[in-house]
Amino acid sequence: MSEAAEAPVSSTGSPAKYVQEMSRDGDEPPPRYIVKQIPNSSPPSAPVPVIDLSQLSSPEELGKLRSALSSWGCFQAIGHGISSSFLDKIRHVTKQFFALPTDEKLKYARETYDMEGYGNDPVLSDKQVYDWCDRLFLNLIPQDSRKLHLWPANPSEFREVLDEYSVNMKLIVELLLKAMARSLNLEEDCFLKQYEDKELMAARFNYYPACPKPDSVLGAKAHSDGSAITILLQDQEVEGLQMFKDDQWFRVPILPHAFVVNAGDQIQIMSNGIFKSPLHRVSTSSEKDRISLAVFHLPNPEVEIEPVKGLIDEKWPQQYRKLKNYSAINFECFQNGKIALETVRI
């Protein structure tokens, strides 16, 4: 294919120019960003379920949680206990970071073929259509995996705010994993036990600049998350996230100060396919920049995961094999155009 030759790929395994710079300079999106035809490019708004995390001791709310995760694979979480002012603050420092001059942001640039740090869509395959998005990817947990030199010192509160955000995210994830187990009438620590106290958590700050071709360019191509759980803070004003359900795309509306919680592929495996890891994508806007912050939580790659025994019986046999390092499987499948979850199905 000639596609690889059309868009120069720099030696860092990244598209040659940051998307934010192309947007600022009024560049036409290069061919490698063009999706030939975006199916369903203006879908309807989605009735994504809303779950109140402060009510998860009630059987009704647990029932809603189970139903949301086994149909949509996602929900909007309210009642999470994090103040609106703190959420505004983390959005604010995110915007401040991306507003810095490129030279300043490059102090935190990711290394060749590394995920962590500031950069654009990593190039993993020569068939890849690029996302109209720049990112800052940082490990949060375990603490000793943090590459603090990649944590922006500008704006000055960035590190402190992210550290506090990380503490909050860990608490919410644990609360959710326990509630998800209870919603299936299982011991509440049955998912957490599989982590063997070796969890990973990482943050991806996404910056989607305005795009002159929203009908043929995506902020993020359709994907499911390779995590166990993802907690996403959407932009306050600019929509973009879309979910695939029942063969159709839906726009996820903005609910101020709610998180969008996604089941990731690894919880689909651990729940023996009961919870669904949803396919989602991000559209672009011709007028406005958009930010989001995704926090991914997953077991350490050394740890083996498998469907929980209590969810396997004759009527619903084991759907996925025991495995470890799902991220590596996911990565290889992406490069070979395969769907990772399908390759680990029994």
Ligand SMILES: O=C(O)CCC(=O)C(=O)O
């Ligand atoms: O920006 C969004 O709304 C979604 C981002 C996302 O799906 C991701 O970072 O995995």
Ligand SMILES: [Fe+2]
């Ligand atoms: Fe995602």
